[in-house]
Amino acid sequence: MATAIETVREVTASEYKYGFTTPVEEERFPPGLNEDVVRRLSERKGEPAWLTEWRLAAFRRWQQMEMPDWQKVKFPPIDFQAISYFAAPKQKVRPKSLDEIDPEIRRTYDKLGIPIREQEILAGVAVDYVFDSVSVATTFKKKLEELGIIFCSISEAVREHPELVRKYLGSVVPPGDNFFAALNSAVFSDGSFVYVPKGVRCPMELSTYFRINAAGTGQFERTLIIADEGSYVSYLEGCTAPMRDEHQLHAAVVELIALDDAEIKYSTVQNWYPGDKEGRGGIYNFVTKRGLCRGRRSKISWTQVETGSAITWKYPSCILQGDDSVGEFYSVAVTNHHQQADTGTKMIHIGKRTRSRIVSKGIAAGRSDNTYRGLVRVLKSAEGARNHTQCDSLLIGEHCGAHTIPYIEVANRSARCEHEATTSKISEDQLFYCRQRGISEEDAVALIVNGFCREVMNELPMEFAVEAKKLLGISLEGSVG
Amino acid sequence: MTALLEIENLHARVDGKPILKGVSLSIAPGEVHAIMGPNGSGKSTLAFVLAGHEAYEVTDGSIRFGDEDLLAMEPEERAHAGLFLAMQYPVEIPGVGNLYFLRQALNAVRKARGLEEISAAEFLRKAREEARRLGIGEELLKRDLNVGFSGGEKKRNEILQMALLEPRLAVLDETDSGLDIDALRVVAEGVNRMRSPERGFLVITHYQRLLEYIVPDVVHVMVDGRIRRTGGPELARELEARGYEAFVGRLAA
Numbered sequence: 001m002a003t004a005i006e007t008v009r010e011v012t013a014s015e016y017k018y019g020f021t022t023p024v025e026e027e028r029f030p031p032g033l034n035e036d037v038v039r040r041l042s043e044r045k046g047e048p049a050w051l052t053e054w055r056l057a058a059f060r061r062w063q064q065m066e067m068p069d070w071q072k073v074k075f076p077p078i079d080f081q082a083i084s085y086f087a088a089p090k091q092k093v094r095p096k097s098l099d100e101i102d103p104e105i106r107r108t109y110d111k112l113g114i115p116i117r118e119q120e121i122l123a124g125v126a127v128d129y130v131f132d133s134v135s136v137a138t139t140f141k142k143k144l145e146e147l148g149i150i151f152c153s154i155s156e157a158v159r160e161h162p163e164l165v166r167k168y169l170g171s172v173v174p175p176g177d178n179f180f181a182a183l184n185s186a187v188f189s190d191g192s193f194v195y196v197p198k199g200v201r202c203p204m205e206l207s208t209y210f211r212i213n214a215a216g217t218g219q220f221e222r223t224l225i226i227a228d229e230g231s232y233v234s235y236l237e238g239c240t241a242p243m244r245d246e247h248q249l250h251a252a253v254v255e256l257i258a259l260d261d262a263e264i265k266y267s268t269v270q271n272w273y274p275g276d277k278e279g280r281g282g283i284y285n286f287v288t289k290r291g292l293c294r295g296r297r298s299k300i301s302w303t304q305v306e307t308g309s310a311i312t313w314k315y316p317s318c319i320l321q322g323d324d325s326v327g328e329f330y331s332v333a334v335t336n337h338h339q340q341a342d343t344g345t346k347m348i349h350i351g352k353r354t355r356s357r358i359v360s361k362g363i364a365a366g367r368s369d370n371t372y373r374g375l376v377r378v379l380k381s382a383e384g385a386r387n388h389t390q391c392d393s394l395l396i397g398e399h400c401g402a403h404t405i406p407y408i409e410v411a412n413r414s415a416r417c418e419h420e421a422t423t424s425k426i427s428e429d430q431l432f433y434c435r436q437r438g439i440s441e442e443d444a445v446a447l448i449v450n451g452f453c454r455e456v457m458n459e460l461p462m463e464f465a466v467e468a469k470k471l472l473g474i475s476l477e478g479s480v481g
Numbered sequence: 482m483t484a485l486l487e488i489e490n491l492h493a494r495v496d497g498k499p500i501l502k503g504v505s506l507s508i509a510p511g512e513v514h515a516i517m518g519p520n521g522s523g524k525s526t527l528a529f530v531l532a533g534h535e536a537y538e539v540t541d542g543s544i545r546f547g548d549e550d551l552l553a554m555e556p557e558e559r560a561h562a563g564l565f566l567a568m569q570y571p572v573e574i575p576g577v578g579n580l581y582f583l584r585q586a587l588n589a590v591r592k593a594r595g596l597e598e599i600s601a602a603e604f605l606r607k608a609r610e611e612a613r614r615l616g617i618g619e620e621l622l623k624r625d626l627n628v629g630f631s632g633g634e635k636k637r638n639e640i641l642q643m644a645l646l647e648p649r650l651a652v653l654d655e656t657d658s659g660l661d662i663d664a665l666r667v668v669a670e671g672v673n674r675m676r677s678p679e680r681g682f683l684v685i686t687h688y689q690r691l692l693e694y695i696v697p698d699v700v701h702v703m704v705d706g707r708i709r710r711t712g713g714p715e716l717a718r719e720l721e722a723r724g725y726e727a728f729v730g731r732l733a734a
Contacts, residue, residue, distance in 0.1 A: 428536070433572045436532050437586035437642065438560035438593065447585060451576025451625070 022107070028087040028217065033080055035059060038186050041086055045155055045189075048162060058175035058185030065179045072371045072403065073311045073340040075284065078249060085187045087217040128153060128192045128208040140204065149233075150195040151206050154222050157193035164195055168226055172255040172292045172319070180251040181288045184220045188253065191221035196231040196262075205461050207236040210250075218249035225255070227262035229295065234265040234461055247275075247310060252287045260295030260322065265303070267460055268316075269468050272308035277366075279338030282310025289316035290346075293325035293354075301328040302345065303459045305468040310339060315373065317346035320354035320382075327356040330456040332468075334449075335368030335400070336476060344374035344405075349382035349415070358389040361453045364400035365476055371403040378415040385415040393423040394452050396445065396476065424452075445476050483547065485510045485681040486531075486650055491542035493530050500526045502706035503542070508650070508699075511678040515692055516685045517717060518703035519725040524685045525569060527703075528654040531683075532566040533559050546650070560586075561593035563649030567639040567656050574626040579638065580608060582626045587645055611644045614674075616667050632659035640671040651675070652683045657691040669694030689721035 029037060038059050042052040067077075128151065144151050150161060157165050175185035192208040210221060227233055250272060256264050266289075275282025285308070291300035302316040312335075318327025329345035347356035356376065364370040376387045393402035404421050426448050434444035449472050450457065457465055486508040493501040500523045508514050518524050530537045531544065533556035544551040546562060554562065574582065588598045599607075612622055615637045627635055636656055643651055653672070657665055672682065672695050684695055692700070692714065700716040701708045704725075710716065 427572070429572045430574055432532075432534050432556060433568070433574075434582075434586075435556035436560055436566050436568075437582075437646070438557050438590035439586055440557050440589070443585070443589065447577055447582070448574055451574055454576040 026087055028084050031082050031084045033059075033083070033085060033187070037085055041187060041189070044086065045158075047158055050166065051158060054170070054175070055186050058182050059187075061176040062179070062182035062186055065176075065182055067179055071313055072342045072369065072373075072405075073313055075247070075311055078247075078284070080183070083249060084217045085220070086189055088189075128206075144202075144204075147200050147203070148197040149200060149202055150193065152193055154188075154191040154193045154224060157224070161193070161195070164226065165193070165224065168224055168255065168257055169222075170255075172257060172290045173253050173288050178288060180286045181253050184222060184251050184253045184288070188220045188222035191223045191252070192225075193223075194225040194233060194235060196227045196233045198228045199230045200228075201231065202233040205234050205236055207238065209238045218251065220250075221252045223252065223254040225264060225266070226257045227259065227264045227298075229259045230261040231259075232263045232265075235267070236461060237266070237268045238271070238467075247282060247284055249284045249286065250309075251284075252289075254287070254289040254316075256289075256291035256300055258291065258293050258295060258298035258300050258322075258325075261297045262295060263299040263301075264291065265301045265461075266291070266316070268302075268304040268306070269460075269471065270304065270306045270308050270312070271471055273310075274308050274337070274339050275310040277337045279310070282339070283308065285309035285312045285314065287314040289314060290319065291317065291327070292319045293322050293327060293351075295325070296322040296351070297324045297326075298322050299326040299328070301326075301330070301459070303328075303330040303456065304332070304343075305453075305456070305460070305471065306331070306333040306341060306343060307471050309341075312339075312341040312343050315344050315346050315375075317348070318356065319348045319350065320356065320385075321350045322354075323351040324353045324355075325351055326354070328459075329356075329358045329360070329374075330459045331360045331372075332363070332453045332456045332472070333361070333370055333372075334363045334472060334476065335365070335370045337366040337368060339366075339368045341369070342371040342373055344372045346375040346377070347387060349376075349378040349385040349387070351382060353384040353386075354382055355386045356388075358387070358391075359455050360389075360391045361456055362391070362393045362402050362404075363396070363449055363452070363472075363476070364393070364402050365396035367399045369401045369403070371405060373405045373407075375407040375409070376417055377407075378410040378412050378417070380411045382412050383414050385412060387415075387417040389417070389419045391419075391421040392452065393421075394449065395423065395425045442476075446472060449476060484508060484545070485512075485547060486551075486683070487543075487545040489543050491527075491530065491544065492540045493526060494538050494540055495526065495536060499540070500537075500706055501530065504703075504706070504708055506701065506708060508681045508683060510649075510681055511676075512699060513676065513682040513684060513695065513697045514699045514701065515695075515697040515717065516683065516701045516703050516708075517687070517689070517720055520687065522703045523706040524687075524703055525654055526706075528566055528652050528683075528685055531559075531564065531652055532556060557589070558593075560646075560648075561590055563647075565643050565646055565648035565651045567636075567643055567651065567653045569655040569658060571627050571630075571635045571639055573628045573630075575628055577626050579624055579626050580605075580622045583608060583642055583645060586642065590646055607645060608641070611641055615641055615644075615671050616664075617641055633661065633664040636660055636668055637664065637671075640668050644671060644675060647675075649679065650681045650683065652685070654685045655687060656684075657686055657688060665691065666694060689717045692717045 038055050042055055173181050175182055196202050258264050272283035272285055293300050300318050306312050320327050327347050333341045333343050335341050345358055360372045362370040362372055372391045378385045391404045395402055406419055408417050430448055431444050450469055460468055484507045488504055488506040491501050491504040516524050584604050617637050700712055702710045
């Protein structure tokens, strides 16, 4: 029987709508990495000596480290000497007001649907715009300052709030944590910094929009978010890149710290260029994201919708140190064509009565491979810890793979861990039913997939949920034929 | 006058096995036709062929829907042109709300017909009104599409979709199966409300019972992939009284 979902249709790469390049004059380092490059980078950014030393120490650690090989994803060796570690649009000084931003850069963000301005669609969202290696703008700063909230690029934080940066940088993801974290610690160029003071509930979503523009570069951003006692912040991250034949490396580090009774909600809609249908080009998205629930009753919640990148390889994690702290991980990972994803989370239960919840939805189409890998570790101290894990996989077509690899390590008898997993396929009958009601095949796939992911989508802030829904549909265009 | 649906010498097979072996049938606007027949006679196959299910391969014959060649159209194009199939086994779609699905379908059809999207308020008003008439509670409208619905609830829900999508031709595939008498009456009333001089119905059923509530203009008896006899409503009663066995035997003789 000729099945509707057997043949995977030819698709042109033009479906990636964010694949354009911005013609902006740039300053960049020649390719290559050594101690001199690290020093120059630090100097170029006008950093204090302690940070230069911190970077150098990380670089030396990195040199001793080997690329990990336990992952399911496959890629040829990366030549770290072929990458340029700093690229920035040329501008003498950082613009003082939003009106002074290079019109080309402004147009870029307009085209991406996130115009740099403090009005209309983005009312209620403060955005930090990171273009290649540098932050080009941050909106709503004044309004946030009135509440004592610091939201700026990490470079600016190093200058303006060195005591906070020094105290927390690397406190959750130490420079020697892993190969890519060490590399990032040595060469991170920019990223966002957030500090929410005691008892303040941040009244708007804070957002960073990452854009890789220049060829032959990598993006190594660093994000640090600190929620002081009893505070709350919701943070969104979005990413896109131009279409290029080469693979580009994105090795970010994100650290979250929640003190007593604080809550951080971190949402990602990742749409880096995934490569073309033959698997040429695309971003290697190798990111270390970790949150520390340091305080009692603190809560960190990761929500991610991963549709882009040639390879997504990351495990946003929570260290549940404070008693009664809560960690959550909601994930949708979509892979199509030759994309690969090896993603999941780690929940480390240290404090008493700590709770974690994992909901992972993996969708594989084309010839892609989609792996959930997750660790739930309950330490001896974590009396009464609870975990619930749910991993669902949806397959579209005959040539893709879904894999679930859970690790559960429990050292306390009173702990309770539950793991549920399902694998299903979009059935021909479901597609036919939708089409009989007038819904096109592609819309039907999007509808069914969105239904499959609903639990996760519900966790996204409103501003992102709509975009994420559309993205799911676009990513799977041409997955049935 | 142009027929709404004109089937000529239709042959179709499933998994290489011939099921329809030369079906011809013509429905004029405003008419209700019933197809009766024993299990395996090809009734449901005809319904799926009309709707364009890919598992059913047409090997010969033609189908015209108004002025259009139905067999050249994709399933969704057939829906846009006004063909609706109330299915015997409506599928479940987890995570997709019943009302949400209905609105997506309605807007897809409206868009294809050059109409504007229906406003949320207008849609809700219409859907709730129709649901009330069909005895569908608010709770069922909010649930995931067909997930955990009883057989009767699924069938009512099909009729709700039909009412909102306002097809030119509605094909009802064994809509009566699994319904108790009260549900049957409600569903039949839903269909009868929609009868109009422009709209046609093709009611597929195993039993005469449904046809007491939806009185057809024409009854066809299908046996082994062919229409063996065509008559008025009295043909259905004759079948009921004598059974398919005698009928098939006599015809086969």
